[in-house]
Amino acid sequence: MHCRASIIGIAHDLTMSYSPQNEVDHKSAVDSELVPLPQQLSLLSQYLKNQDWENAKGFATTLSQKFPNHPDPWRALADLYRREGRSWNALGAQKKLLELHPNDAEAHFDLALLYGELGLANEELTAYFQTLLLDPDFDQAYVAIGQKIRGFRFRSSQPILYPILDTLIAAGRYVRPSNVAKAVLSLLSHDPVLERLLAQPADVEGAEQFRVAVRGISRVPLLQTLMKDCAIPDLRFEALFNTMRRVALAHLPELEPSRELLDFLSTLAMHCFTNDYLYPERDDEVALVAELQETISLAIDRSESISLTNLLCLATYRPIHQLLPVSALTALDTVPELRERIFAEPLIERELIPEIPSLGVITDITSIKVRKQYENNPYPRWVRAHVRAKPVSVDAIFNQSALKFRSECSLNLVNPEILIAGCGTGQHAIESAATWCGSKLLAVDISLASLSYAKRKTSELNIENIDFLHADILDLRSLNRDFDIVECVGVLHHMRDPHAGFKVLVDLVKPGGLIKVGLYSEIARSQITRARRKASWLGAEPTDSQIREYRRALLETGGEELETLCEWSDFFNLSEWRDLVFHVQEHQFSLPLIARLLEDLNIKFCGFENPSLIEKFRVFHGDNSNIYDLGAWQTVEKHNQNLFTGMYQFWCQKI
Numbered sequence: 178m179h180c181r182a183s184i185i186g187i188a189h190d191l192t193m194s195y196s197p198q199n200e201v202d203h204k205s206a207v208d209s210e211l212v213p214l215p216q217q218l219s220l221l222s223q224y225l226k227n228q229d230w231e232n233a234k235g236f237a238t239t240l241s242q243k244f245p246n247h248p249d250p251w252r253a254l255a256d257l258y259r260r261e262g263r264s265w266n267a268l269g270a271q272k273k274l275l276e277l278h279p280n281d282a283e284a285h286f287d288l289a290l291l292y293g294e295l296g297l298a299n300e301e302l303t304a305y306f307q308t309l310l311l312d313p314d315f316d317q318a319y320v321a322i323g324q325k326i327r328g329f330r331f332r333s334s335q336p337i338l339y340p341i342l343d344t345l346i347a348a349g350r351y352v353r354p355s356n357v358a359k360a361v362l363s364l365l366s367h368d369p370v371l372e373r374l375l376a377q378p379a380d381v382e383g384a385e386q387f388r389v390a391v392r393g394i395s396r397v398p399l400l401q402t403l404m405k406d407c408a409i410p411d412l413r414f415e416a417l418f419n420t421m422r423r424v425a426l427a428h429l430p431e432l433e434p435s436r437e438l439l440d441f442l443s444t445l446a447m448h449c450f451t452n453d454y455l456y457p458e459r460d461d462e463v464a465l466v467a468e469l470q471e472t473i474s475l476a477i478d479r480s481e482s483i484s485l486t487n488l489l490c491l492a493t494y495r496p497i498h499q500l501l502p503v504s505a506l507t508a509l510d511t512v513p514e515l516r517e518r519i520f521a522e523p524l525i526e527r528e529l530i531p532e533i534p535s536l537g538v539i540t541d542i543t544s545i546k547v548r549k550q551y552e553n554n555p556y557p558r559w560v561r562a563h564v565r566a567k568p569v570s571v572d573a574i575f576n577q578s579a580l581k582f583r584s585e586c587s588l589n590l591v592n593p594e595i596l597i598a599g600c601g602t603g604q605h606a607i608e609s610a611a612t613w614c615g616s617k618l619l620a621v622d623i624s625l626a627s628l629s630y631a632k633r634k635t636s637e638l639n640i641e642n643i644d645f646l647h648a649d650i651l652d653l654r655s656l657n658r659d660f661d662i663v664e665c666v667g668v669l670h671h672m673r674d675p676h677a678g679f680k681v682l683v684d685l686v687k688p689g690g691l692i693k694v695g696l697y698s699e700i701a702r703s704q705i706t707r708a709r710r711k712a713s714w715l716g717a718e719p720t721d722s723q724i725r726e727y728r729r730a731l732l733e734t735g736g737e738e739l740e741t742l743c744e745w746s747d748f749f750n751l752s753e754w755r756d757l758v759f760h761v762q763e764h765q766f767s768l769p770l771i772a773r774l775l776e777d778l779n780i781k782f783c784g785f786e787n788p789s790l791i792e793k794f795r796v797f798h799g800d801n802s803n804i805y806d807l808g809a810w811q812t813v814e815k816h817n818q819n820l821f822t823g824m825y826q827f828w829c830q831k832i
Contacts, residue, residue: 211244211246212244212247213240213243213244213247213249213250217236217240218249220236221233221236221237221240221249221250221253224236225253225256230257230260233253233257234254234257237250237253237254237257238250238254241254241270241273245273246277247277248274248277248278248281251270251271251273251274251277252270252274252284254266254267254270255267255268255270255271255274255287255291256287258270259291259294264291264294264295265295267291268288268291268292268295271284271287271288271291272288275288280311281311282308282309282311282312282315282318283308283312283315285304285305285307285308285311286304286305286308286315286317286318286321288304289301289302289304289305289308289318289321292304293325298325298329301325302322302325302326302329305318305321305322305325306322306338306341309322309341310337310341313340313341313344316351316566319341319344319345319348319351319352320351320352322341322342322345322351322352323345323351323352323356323357323563324352326357326360326361327356327357327360328359328360329360329363330359330360330363331360331363331364331367332363332367333367334364334367334368334369334372335364335367336368338364339397339398339399340399342357342361342364342399343398343399343402345357346361346399346402346403346406346561347402347406347561349561349562349564349638350561350562350563350564350565350566351563352563353407353559353561353562353563353604354403354406354407354560354561355407355408355410355559355746358403358407358408358409358410358411358746359410359411359746361399361403362403362409362410362411362414365397365399365400366411366413366414368397370393370394370396370397371393371394371397371400374390374393374394374417375413375414375417378413378416378417378420378421379420381417381420381421381424382420382424383424383428384424384428384431384432386424387421387424387425387428387432388432388438390417390421391421391437391438391441392437394441395437395440395441401440401441401444404418404444404445404447404448405444405447405448405451405514405518405560406451406560406561407451407559407560408448408451408452408455408746408749408750408753409448409452409749410743410746410748410749412732412743415456415749418445418448418456419456419457421441421445422445422449422456422493422494423459423462425442425490425493426462426465426466426469426490426493426494427461427465429469429486429487429490432486434485434486438486439485439486439489439511439512440512442486442489442490442492442493443489443512443514443515445493446489446492446493446515446519447514447515447518447519449492449493449494450492450496450518450519450558451558451560451750452749452750452751453554453558453721453750453751453752454494454495454496454721454751455725455728455749455750455751455754456725457725457726457728457729457732458494458725462494466491466494466495469487469490469491470491470495470500472487473487473488473491473501473505474501477501477502477504477505482508483505483508485508485509485511485512488505488508488509489512489515492515492519496519496523497519497520498519498520498523498524499523503524506520506521518560522633525633526626526629526630526632526633527629529629529632529633530625530626530628530629532632533625533628533629533632533645533646533647534645534646534647535646535647535648536646536647536648536649536652536653536655536656537648537652537655539623539648539649539652540649541649541651541673542673543672543673543761543762544623544649544651544672544673546761546762547623547671547672547761547762548623548624549761550719550755550756550760550761551601551622551623551624551626551627552624552625552626552627553626554751554752554755554756555601555602555624555626555627555630555752556601556602556627556752556753556756557601557602557604557750557752557753558602558630558750558752559602559604559634562604562607562608562634562638563608564607564608564611564638564640565608565611565612568611568612568613568614568615568616569612569613569614570590570591570614570615571590571593571613571614571616571661571662572590574612574613578784578786579784579788579791579801579804580783580784580786580828581783581784581805582691582783582828582830583689583781583830589661590661591615592615592616592617593613593615593616593617593661593662594616594617594619594658594659594660594661594662595609595613595616595617595618595619595660595661595662595663595664596618596619596621596653596660596662596663596664596682596685596686597609597618597619597620597621597664597665598621598650598653598663598664598665598668598682599621599622599623599650599665599666599667599668600620600621600622600627600628600631600645601622601624601627601631601667602627602630602631602634603620603627603628603630603631603632603634603635603643604631604634605664605666606618606620606631606643607631607634607635607638607640607643609664610635610640610642610643611638611640613662616642617642617644618642618643618644619643619644619645619646619658619660620643620644620645620646621645621646621647621648621650621653622645622647622648623647623648623649625647628645628647631645632645650665650668650672650678650681650682651672651677651678651681653681653685654681654684654685656685658685659685659686659687659690660685660686660687660690661686661687661690661691662686662690662691662692662693663682663685663686663690663691663692663693664692664693665678665679665682665692665693665694665695666693666694666695666824666826667695667824668695669694669696669764670696670697670763670764670765670766671760671762671763671764672762672764673762675696675764676774676777679694679774679778680778683778683779683780683831686831687831688831689830689831690830690831691783691828691829691830691831692780692828692829692830692831693786693826693827693828694825694826694827694828694829695824695825695826696766696771696824696825697763697764697765697766697824697825698765698766698767698814698820698821698822698824698825699765699766699767700767700814700815700818700821701814701818701819701820701821701822702765702822703818704738704741704742705745705757705758706765707738708731708738708742708757708758709758709759709763712727712758712759715727715730717759719755719759719761721751724751724754724755724758724759725751727758728748728754744819744822745757745822766825767811768807768808768810768811768814768825769807769808769811771807771825771827772807772808775829779831779832780829780830780831780832781829781830781832782805782807782827782829783805783827783828783829783830784804784805784827784828785804785810785825785826785827785828786826786827786828787823787826790820791804793813793817793820794809794810794813797812797813797816797817798812798813
């Protein structure tokens with residue numbers, strides 16, 4: 178009784194007043210309980226809650242020494258060391274915590290964050306994956322993986338990761354599939370079955386070999402998910418799929434319509450629709466496709482049943498919604514995902530066009546040419562976006578960034594009005610609408626086909642804070658509105674006079690308002706410039722057939738030029754390849770030119786958005802003291818010419 182009373186008394190004293198300088202010996206408590214008393218843990222929690230970091234660290238250290246097998250002190254120490262910037266100490270505490278709680282998903286996630294701070298990319302990614310193996314619903318880990326595997330290349334087969342990456346892509350809110358496609362394909366290329374097929378795609382020639390290949394691919398749902406959602410930026414996979422498409426066409430009468438075959442052809446059809454039928458066709462294929470189309474049309478005319486296998490095979494070569502009547506839709510009832518994607522959705526877009534308001538007739542000659550290109554080829558064709566489940570405040574986003582804004586401005590950060598100038602098919606606009614809490618967006622584009630695509634996706638994703646408008650940027654002053662934020666990425670360099678377009682945007686933003694701009698880098702696009710010149714020399718026109726032919730010639734030539742172009746995801750989609758090399762209007766910029774442009778418009782450069790760019794700047798210059806100096810950035814770009822391959826994307830503020 179007396180001993181127990183003493184322990185309780187000591188615990189009470191600790192709860193009332195603890196000082197690292199006046200520690201109490203708790204040996205009796207250790208010996209009898211082997212765990213901290215609830216009052217002790219409560220006191221530690223109170224220190225943390227009150228942000229009394231000094232006392233929290235002292236008490237957590239004491240508890241970790243006296244109760245080394247209890248996780249709470251180690252969890253607290255890991256957090257406290259991290260706050261102090263002592264990442265290695267935090268890592269030691271976090272590992273101790275995981276020794277005690279190896280199945281704690283949140284602890285693995287925190288371990289990943291520490292590895293990231295220490296620049297240990299492989300370990301960081303492994304910890305994120307471990308988080309999801311323990312808790313498949315850990316949303317933050319999916320988002321983190323989506324960010325981290327861009328540029329990552331796997332070096333071994335790890336099938337245990339397939340379900341995680343499949344969820345990452347298919348969920349439709351964690352990442353753009355195109356951003357992680359190369360990483361996922363690097364993993365799949367080590368799959369034993371796929372590795373054999375990729376090494377010898379010609380081995381699928383013949384009906385039986387084709388069936389074996391289909392069976393092998395059917396056991397990798399991750400590959401099929403990726404095929405449905407984006408272009409495949411890997412020439413080995415492209416060669417395999419192109420060969421399998423050709424073999425299926427040549428051996429149609431011999432192919433039994435098994436579930437595996439129908440699923441594969443349906444997946445391949447969605448893939449070809451998404452990459453805008455990029456793959457080249459041999460003369461014998463062209464003839465067989467024409468014959469197949471005639472067979473299907475004849476069956477429709479005679480009100481005969483349509484072979485599903487025939488229809489799916491045709492859909493791997495041609496946009497059947499443009500070739501066949503709606504009555505053919507019933508033949509696709511057993512493949513509803515394909516029916517929705519390549520038949521129903523284009524019809525919805527066509528019906529939406531009359532609902533889109535217009536600011537007036539577009540009169541600028543260059544704008545008319547650009548509009549024609551995108552009316553015929555909405556760009557980009559996308560399936561999933563990075564749509565946040567919970568939006569965050571503008572203030573919070575800016576506070577977490579490396580951007581330098583003047584705070585004394587009239588911005589409405591609670592309910593910001595945002596203009597997306599040149600929204601295309603809406604992917605960026607939708608992501609922005611889901612990101613900015615309380616925001617109201619006006620998304621503008623010169624292409625009605627692109628706007629109808631964006632409007633369909635907005636409805637599909639239940640985004641309610643975007644209005645769409647058909648207009649030329651040059652005419653936007655007639656809106657008689659101003660905005661807190663204007664975003665214009667990948668647009669100004671396609672105008673006849675980018676300076677004039679930029680001036681309109683500046684006029685539309687409030688004093689102190691923010692503008693995000695994306696402009697092509699002359700240095701980063703040097704290879705694209707050579708490709709454009711070569712296409713011009715060859716007399717290649719921007720028609721589908723000639724674009725395919727020019728690309729086929731590049732594939733056959735091979736060499737360094739092809740290797741460089743393959744680094745661009747645009748190379749693997751027909752419309753994107755057209756936009757990259759055959760655009761009707763393109764300007765390129767340098768950092769000194771941008772500096773002069775900003776000075777002329779009286780707007781202040783606030784920094785580049787991409788954190789990886791900041792890290793490369795720091796490594797080159799030794800610190801980040803002059804990251805808002807475009808001259809300093811110019812020096813970095815001269816030594817790393819691929820630094821701004823994805824455009825100069827930067828923020829600026831109206832003075």
